[in-house]
Amino acid sequence: MAQNVTNVAQTEEVTSTRRVIAASSVGTLIEWYDFYIFGTLAKIISEQFFPKDNPTAALLATLATFAAGFVIRPFGALFFGRLGDLIGRKYTFLVTLVIMGGSTFAIGLVPGFKVIGFAAPAIVFALRLLQGLALGGEYGGAATYVAEHSPEGKRGFWTSFIQTTATLGLFLALGVILIVRQTLGIEVFNDWGWRIPFILSVFLVGISIFIRMKMSESPLFAKMKKEGKTSANPLAESFQKKDNLKMVLVALLGATAGQGVVWYTGQFYALSFLQNACNIEFVQSNMIISIALLIGTPFFIVFGSLSDKIGRKWIMMLGMLVAVIAYRPIYTVMYSEANLKLKEEIVEKTEKKEKFEVKGADSLITAVTTKEFTDGTKYKETVKKKFPVDPEKKAAMPKDKLKPETKKEVTLPQDLFYKMIGLVLIQVIFVTMVYGPIAAFLVEIFPTRIRYTSMSLPYHIGNGVFGGLVPLISTRLVEFTRPAPGAPPADPLFGLWYPIIIAAICFVIGTLYISNKTNNLDTE
Amino acid sequence: MSVIKRIFGLVWAAMGLGIIPLVIMRAMQEIAEKPTEENWIFWSIVIVVLMPIISFSLITFGIFALKGEYNTLAN
DSSP states (O other): OHHHHHHHHHHHHHHHHHHHHHHHHHHHHHHHHHHHHHHHTHHHHHHHHSOTTOHHHHHHHHHHHHHHHHHTHHHHHHHHHHHHHHTOHHHHHHHHHHHHHHHHHHHTTOOOHHHHTTHHHHHHHHHHHHHHHHHHHHHHHHHHHHHHHSOTTOHHHHHHHHHHHHHHHHHHHHHHHHHHHHHHOHHHIIIIITHHHHHHHHHHHHHHHHHHHTOOOOHHHHHHHHTTOSOSOHHHHHHTSHHHHHHHHHHIIIIIHHHHHHHHIIIIIHHHIIIIISOBOHHHHHHHHHHHHHHHTHHHHHHHHHHHHHOSHHHHHHHHHHHHHHHHHHHHHHHHHHOGGGSOBOGGGOEEEEEEEEETTEEEEEEEEEEEBTTSOEEEEEEEEEEESSHHHHHHSOGGGGOOEEEEEEEOOHHHHHHHHHHHHHHHHHHHHHHTTHHHHHHHHSOGGGHHHHHHHHHHIIIIIIITTHHHHHHHHHHHTOSSTTSOOSOTTGGGHHHHHHHHHHHHHHHHHBOOOOOOOOOO | OHHHHHHHHHHHHHHHHHHHHHHHHHHHHHHHHOOOHHHHHHHHHIIIIIHHHHHHHHHHHHHHHHTTTTSSOBO
């Protein structure tokens, strides 16, 4: 009889914990989805909302907006973290979900630059900041909430489900974009179809809010509140007290900064590298990333669970170390497998087509060259030249406006496609090693009364600022190696030095100053 | 181990300090050579956002380490 009662109690506890994890994870996944559709559609957004006169400036402006989304995250961490430590975890991360869903939905409705001029980029910029702010408050809340429900000795395992959400959110974003694009066709998608993934968010967020409304407050926080032990000023307590500030710094420099750059290199930079340095065709490059993410995602749980048994530190440190060592060799292989100069062309299969059109006052010449290679690789180059029909107007135009627009698309054969998936998958495994145990690590080093505030800031500076700036800084580093404007870069892998150096420093600091011991959560 | 942690503390603090003139000089040089919008945006993000975070955290962390605050491992 007593045994039966114990079994029922255990089953109820497991069901309740599963419910907590599911409700927290679904909301966080949707927040990541919302955040990443913007980044994934950066190119289209730049065309829609930023002046087209200078495409590079437009793209950079979008990247800056993208970075702004990341840079604002620490402020969201402070604002919502404080709120979470004052009024509770449940209501705080419910608010962040509403803000994220609302701003994502609104981005899908903003008229383009052609319709409302400079108001368009200004509104999009403001909404992007709101997204960053909301995300800054979400993750710490979800991780803290799940950790405070988790049984001792299982915290790494339970919180690792929250850790899968960032990757699954990116996977969902890529999946939805690919499906909508394939269904509507490229032209319609580029025209207005890109809005659908943003608008879709409102339904996903609605479901998540409904689920979260039914959840109860974290037991540790509820107990503290009942006993009147909550912090009166979590910000001051977190960052003005030396003992806690020490932990914030070691968490940032010894763990989250390295984790951030490894995360963004293995997922975002890999996609950008496939598309821009290797010129892999849009659908194929997204498929490579999506499949690698899907296969790699369970490893978050594997490493989270393993960290309960052998400690958090060495799994994270090993992840950083292997990333530092392996990035250059991995990207060298990725680049060479797509490098057409290393392939043998089947000359008789080369085709060239040219089309001349008059569109209003402009002439448009479209030249399409297709090539095939002995290993099965296919290449398509589309060059579009647009100039005024009137020769006088043409002669008066600045040279850079007459520059043709070139689009290169490489489609890999099946064996190389799988090889690319394997190479990205290795990077995703590094991501799972550094990211799987980090939520449990962060919640355990800070006390309950200021946990939400204290863990959110180093996480979002590491992940958002150090990691979020990987595309911007790495792209820029590659530009340094370009001998002349328009010439190919001398070292297309030069951008990797940013994540390599940050992860290497983080590895040394983490190894020297972080303990491998796992802690129980206090209620003081 | 404690001695190594303290010595490295000096390295982190020096690194945090050293980054400031290095980044500012590089930014000034690049912007003077090519005062484009892209350059301004890029270096503004680096100088206003990234550099202060790296410098402040490394210097403060380095000083703590130098004083032996991390002699007991962080856990």
